[in-house]
Structure formats: structure tokens, C-alpha cells
Amino acid sequence: xxxxxxxxxxxxxxxxxxxxxxxxxxxxxxxxxxxxxxxxxxxxxxxxxxxxxxxxxxxxxxxxxxxxxxxxxxxxxxxxxxxxxxxxxxxxxxxxxxxxxxxxxxxxxxxxxxxxxxxx
Amino acid sequence: xxxxxxxxxxxxxxxxxxxxxxxxxxxxxxxxxxxxxxxxxxxxxxxxxxxxxxxxxxxxxxxxxxxxxxxxxxxxxxxxxxxxxxxxxxxxxxxxxxxxxxxxxxxxxxxxxxxxxxxxxxxxxxxxxxxxxxxxxxxxxxxxxxxxxxxxxxxxxxxxxxxxxxxxxxxx
Numbered sequence: 001x002x003x004x005x006x007x008x009x010x011x012x013x014x015x016x017x018x019x020x021x022x023x024x025x026x027x028x029x030x031x032x033x034x035x036x037x038x039x040x041x042x043x044x045x046x047x048x049x050x051x052x053x054x055x056x057x058x059x060x061x062x063x064x065x066x067x068x069x070x071x072x073x074x075x076x077x078x079x080x081x082x083x084x085x086x087x088x089x090x091x092x093x094x095x096x097x098x099x100x101x102x103x104x105x106x107x108x109x110x111x112x113x114x115x116x117x118x119x120x
Numbered sequence: 121x122x123x124x125x126x127x128x129x130x131x132x133x134x135x136x137x138x139x140x141x142x143x144x145x146x147x148x149x150x151x152x153x154x155x156x157x158x159x160x161x162x163x164x165x166x167x168x169x170x171x172x173x174x175x176x177x178x179x180x181x182x183x184x185x186x187x188x189x190x191x192x193x194x195x196x197x198x199x200x201x202x203x204x205x206x207x208x209x210x211x212x213x214x215x216x217x218x219x220x221x222x223x224x225x226x227x228x229x230x231x232x233x234x235x236x237x238x239x240x241x242x243x244x245x246x247x248x249x250x251x252x253x254x255x256x257x258x259x260x261x262x263x264x265x266x267x268x269x270x271x272x273x274x275x276x277x278x279x280x281x282x283x284x285x286x287x288x289x290x291x292x
Contacts, residue, residue, distance in 0.1 A: 038258050050223060051259055054249025061250060079256035 162254035169243035187266040194232035196260040198278040210239035219243035
């Protein structure tokens with residue numbers, strides 16, 4: 001009987017563990033995409049600064065309140081601006097950022113095509 | 121023709137790089153994104169520093185007054201420097217100074233105020249730093265001027281005499 005009880009307890013505990021782990025995964029995913037604004041080149045996830053630690057707690061709180069990932073990003077964007085996100089959106093300020101690699105790729109491709117393929 | 125394009129483009133690229141770096145030297149390297157959309161003060165629940173009772177943000181900021189919210193902490197060295205300026209600003213009695221005690225130990229905070237004086241009309245606590253984030257703050261010290269529940273000015277870092285003069289002009 002004792003063995004049965006033991007297994008029952010473990011069986012009941014397991015799902016909550018998994019839920020907790022999923023929450024942590026979600027939190028890590030979000031904080032990895034947030035820039036630690038007072039650090040140099042670190043995400044909130046990587047940093048141990050006061051600012052980053054507070055943000056981690058805040059993300060936890062917001063997740064508990066039922067905020068989705070996008071809602072948390074939108075919330076922080078309204079507080080700190082676009083800069084806090086590592087993945088900038090495409091708008092009139094960032095279109096160069098998004099189009100430049102493509103442009104360089106096309107120009108480079110054109111040069112290669114002209115020099116190597118047409119020469120043959 | 122081809123011989124000319126290569127040196128020309130090299131010179132052009134270096135010219136652009138030089139220009140960018142040269143411009144970069146002139147400009148401040150502190151990047152502060154402009155956030156002009158949301159300047160309403162956040163709504164939050166906090167604790168009163170003196171009584172320890174829980175309170176709402178709406179009970180702190182009233183519509184018809186001008187407030188200066190100052191984020192401070194006893195462990196913050198620049199706050200120590202800034203404190204006498206807040207004391208003198210408080211003497212003029214034209215602005216209500218509210219303190220947000222940031223991630224602090226109550227005992228240390230009390231000692232800090234006993235030592236340097238208390239310019240704050242009211243102090244509330246931010247134990248884990250999340251309220252500061254609601255305000256869009258980066259750390260301590262930081263100050264906000266609030267009028268009609270809107271943030272009209274934000275100062276990152278310690279206030280100095282020049283900024284105090286600016287605040288005095290603002291509240292005139």
C-alpha cells in the first residue's frame with residue numbers, strides 16, 4: 001500500500017513539474033530576445049545586472065498574469081522603445097537594416113556573375 | 121576604365137567609413153531611444169516606506185500638482201551626491217518630491233535619510249525593481265517630472281545644479 005501511495009504522489013507531482021519547466025523555457029526564450037539596455041552586448045538572459053534581474057522577475061510576473069510573448073514585447077517596447085528587442089521590426093527606421101544584406105547579396109552576386117560566368 | 125573603378129570605389133568606401141566614425145566621435149555614445157508615445161504614468165501597487173502598508177499609485181499622484189519622482193537607494197553612490205540638491209529644491213516648496221526606494225534594505229535606507237535628510241513628501245518601495253521597469257527606468261538614480269499624471273520630463277542619472285535650474289524653470 002505504501003508503495004502505491006508513493007507512486008501516486010510522484011504521479012501527481014510530475015505534471016506540475018512539467019508546467020513549471022515550460023514556464024521557465026518561455027521565460028528564457030523571452031529574456032534571450034531582450035537587450036540588457038545598460039550592459040554592452042548582453043541579453044537580459046545573460047546579464048546579472050540589477051536591471052536585467054528586475055526584468056526577469058517582471059517577465060515571470062507578466063507570464064503568471066497570462067501575458068503572451070508578443071504582449072510582453074509590446075509592453076516593454078512601449079516603455080523602452082524598439083531598442084530593447086533583439087529582433088527589430090520592419091518599419092521606416094529599420095528598412096535599411098533589413099534590406100542592406102539582401103542588397104549586398106544581389107550586388108555581390110551580380111559582380112560574380114559578370115566576372116566569372118560571362119567571362120567563360 | 122576598369123582600372124579607374126577599383127581605386128575610386130576603395131576611396132569611396134574608406135571615405136564613407138571615415139565619415140561614419142568621425143560623426144560617431146562627435147555624438148554621444150549613450151543611446152537613448154525616443155519614446156514619445158506613452159508618457160502616462162503607470163498604474164501599480166506598492167508599499168509605503170514609512171508605514172509598510174500596501175497602497176495604489178493613484179493615491180500618490182494627484183492631478184492638480186507637479187511632482188518630481190526620484191528613484192534612489194542607499195547603496196547608490198551618485199544618489200548621495202544628488203541628495204543635497206533635492207534637499208534644497210524641497211526647501212522652495214514648489215514641487216512635491218516623491219521617492220521610490222529601489223531594491224533597498226529598509227534599515228540602510230532609514231540611515232541614509234537620517235544622515236542626509238529627507239526631502240521626500242512620500243516614499244514608496246520597489247523591492248524587486250519591477251515598478252522601476254513599469255516607469256521605463258534603467259536604474260538609480262533617475263528622476264521624472266510629472267504633471268496631470270503624465271511624465272513631462274525624464275532625467276537619467278544624477279541631477280546636477282544645471283538640471284535643478286532647468287526643473288525650476290519648468291515648474292514656474
